[in-house]
Amino acid sequence: MIDPFGPILAPFVEFGFMRRALAGCLALSVSAPPVGVFLTLRRMSLMSDAMSHAILPGAAAGFLVAGLSLPAMTLGGLVAGLAVALLAGAVTRATVVREDANLAAFYLISLAGGVLLVSLRGSQIDLMHFLFGSVLALDDAALLLLGGISTLTLLALAAIYRPLVMECVDPLFLRTVSRSGGPVHLAFLALVVVNLVGGFQALGTLLAVGLMLLPAVAARFWARDLGGLIPVSMLIAAIASVTGLSLSYHLDLPSGPAIVLAAGALYLVSMLAGPRGGLLHRLIRPRHLEA
Amino acid sequence: MSIRPATQDAFRLVGLTLGYDRHPAVHHLSGVVRAGDLLALVGPNGAGKSTLLKGMAGEIPCLEGHIDRFGTLAYMPQADEIDRSFPLSVMDLAGMGLWRKAGSWRGLTRWRPEIGSALDAVGLGGFEARPISTLSGGQFRRALFARLILQDCPVVLLDEPFTGIDNRTVEDLLALIRLWHGQGRTVVAALHDLTQVREHFPTTLLLAREPVAWGPTARVLTAENLVRARNLSEAWDEGAAICGGPRPVDGHDHGSHGLDTHHHEDAA
Numbered sequence: 001m002i003d004p005f006g007p008i009l010a011p012f013v014e015f016g017f018m019r020r021a022l023a024g025c026l027a028l029s030v031s032a033p034p035v036g037v038f039l040t041l042r043r044m045s046l047m048s049d050a051m052s053h054a055i056l057p058g059a060a061a062g063f064l065v066a067g068l069s070l071p072a073m074t075l076g077g078l079v080a081g082l083a084v085a086l087l088a089g090a091v092t093r094a095t096v097v098r099e100d101a102n103l104a105a106f107y108l109i110s111l112a113g114g115v116l117l118v119s120l121r122g123s124q125i126d127l128m129h130f131l132f133g134s135v136l137a138l139d140d141a142a143l144l145l146l147g148g149i150s151t152l153t154l155l156a157l158a159a160i161y162r163p164l165v166m167e168c169v170d171p172l173f174l175r176t177v178s179r180s181g182g183p184v185h186l187a188f189l190a191l192v193v194v195n196l197v198g199g200f201q202a203l204g205t206l207l208a209v210g211l212m213l214l215p216a217v218a219a220r221f222w223a224r225d226l227g228g229l230i231p232v233s234m235l236i237a238a239i240a241s242v243t244g245l246s247l248s249y250h251l252d253l254p255s256g257p258a259i260v261l262a263a264g265a266l267y268l269v270s271m272l273a274g275p276r277g278g279l280l281h282r283l284i285r286p287r288h289l290e291a
Numbered sequence: 292m293s294i295r296p297a298t299q300d301a302f303r304l305v306g307l308t309l310g311y312d313r314h315p316a317v318h319h320l321s322g323v324v325r326a327g328d329l330l331a332l333v334g335p336n337g338a339g340k341s342t343l344l345k346g347m348a349g350e351i352p353c354l355e356g357h358i359d360r361f362g363t364l365a366y367m368p369q370a371d372e373i374d375r376s377f378p379l380s381v382m383d384l385a386g387m388g389l390w391r392k393a394g395s396w397r398g399l400t401r402w403r404p405e406i407g408s409a410l411d412a413v414g415l416g417g418f419e420a421r422p423i424s425t426l427s428g429g430q431f432r433r434a435l436f437a438r439l440i441l442q443d444c445p446v447v448l449l450d451e452p453f454t455g456i457d458n459r460t461v462e463d464l465l466a467l468i469r470l471w472h473g474q475g476r477t478v479v480a481a482l483h484d485l486t487q488v489r490e491h492f493p494t495t496l497l498l499a500r501e502p503v504a505w506g507p508t509a510r511v512l513t514a515e516n517l518v519r520a521r522n523l524s525e526a527w528d529e530g531a532a533i534c535g536g537p538r539p540v541d542g543h544d545h546g547s548h549g550l551d552t553h554h555h556e557d558a559a
Contacts, residue, residue: 041377041378162393162394162395162396163395166390168374168377169373169377169379169384170374173373173387176348176364177387177391177442178390180395224378224422225378225379225422226378226379229378
């Protein structure tokens with residue numbers, strides 16, 4: 001009663017595996033939401049979902065070759081994800097079909113191939129591991145991978161921030177002043193893939209996409225510009241990680257879905273109570289200003 | 292004309308054909324845009340004005356012929372190609388014009404005075420922190436002109452810059468264009484308002500896929516030429532024959548000829 005945060009934090013104080021899970025989730029909470037902010041601003045929210053499926057055959061191929069080996073599956077996932085992103089981008093530039101349609105085509109091919117590969121050797125349990133991960137069993141290698149991905153993402157975003165913003169707002173303008181548009185777009189797609197692969201290996205696809213998009217969408221109800229959206233989305237992801245993990249411990253729930261549901265709850269709260277276009281603010285409208 | 296030193300020309304168009312899917316939108320256009328020209332592109336809808344500007348900006352490849360460009364250029368497309376819902380401030384939008392100086396790393400704060408005076412020049416002083424989504428159409432256009440000022444390029448291409456803009460804003464922006472002309476910059480603008488063109492643009496290119504006439508505005512915008520431009524087909528003919536080469540229209544000769552006269556008149 002004296003310490004209201006006690007019950008929330010207790011599992012982390014008590015158990016090492018909970019602290020590891022928290023560290024992994026927090027690393028992902030810092031890197032995935034900013035990527036998600038740019039995805040939502042570019043109206044490419046669903047792209048991350050497609051990409052998360054596109055990773056599957058690569059990871060499966062790694063699994064077939066080396067078993068449940070983190071480096072093999074990570075490498076496979078990276079290769080498959082980047083290949084789908086690059087192919088879709090290249091076909092889009094070469095033909096009249098739009099990028100979302102091409103991406104859908106390639107990810108479906110990729111996903112079907114992945115399911116086929118897993119069923120060749122793996123069991124249902126392996127497939128579930130692919131899709132939902134195992135937050136509570138993060139080993140040192142997985143933690144290092146998540147930390148590395150997080151660092152890489154933040155550094156890369158800082159490096160390409162301005163051309164990336166310009167490419168979102170006015171790609172034509174960027175093309176007339178610089179040739180960095182294409183490389184920046186590819187670098188951004190690579191960041192999406194890297195974050196999904198990291199999250200996917202350690203935490204499962206659902207959690208990877210969930211932590212990427214839900215905080216980013218929720219942040220739109222709290223902040224007006226990019227300088228606000230990015231930190232708010234990170235904060236929301238971190239809160240969702242702590243509460244989700246804690247709830248999963250106390251109520252004995254699967255932790256991946258619990259974290260995503262916590263992020264989803266924060267999204268619903270933001271949608272209702274957020275000061276920037278939240279529903280409640282529409283109901284109690286303050287009188288308009290003089291000018 | 293071709294023997295003039297390169298530095299005097301901003302663009303050289305040689306047998307230029309631009310288009311989409313083998314169908315030409317600009318057909319066998321040759322001529323020279325001289326450095327310091329204030330040139331209006333006029334023609335009916337579908338005449339190829341935007342296509343020509345895109346070609347000059349290097350946005351689309353030539354189907355035939357080629358364009359020589361001299362000097363860096365700033366290009367303002369029709370505004371609807373920009374995502375206006377993006378959470379960006381007016382200062383950041385205008386500040387994009389500093390890309391060549393600031394690159395992707397340097398902070399924009401050291402150029403705050405320049406950005407401020409560019410916004411003042413287009414009547415948007417004090418709008419720095421406003422999100423671009425809250426600007427009206429005219430204000431947004433002004434912000435894009437502020438970006439052009441900051442780009443500080445010797446060549447400026449404008450695609451229908453005054454569509455849907457009120458008279459006062461148009462007057463302000465035309466004054467800015469005249470100022471650029473006075474500074475010796477080359478300005479090429481696609482326009483529909485012939486009165487505006489007659490009043491402010493010394494040279495005009497009348498396009499109807501084919502070049503109809505190119506030269507001093509008064510001699511280009513004659514009733515006869517305008518009727519001819521209107522009658523030239525804007526049809527997209529699926530069964531069109533393969534083009535055998537440039538047809539002998541007077542546009543070509545007319546163009547270079549008129550241009551010479553015009554510069555002669557300028558010098559006099």
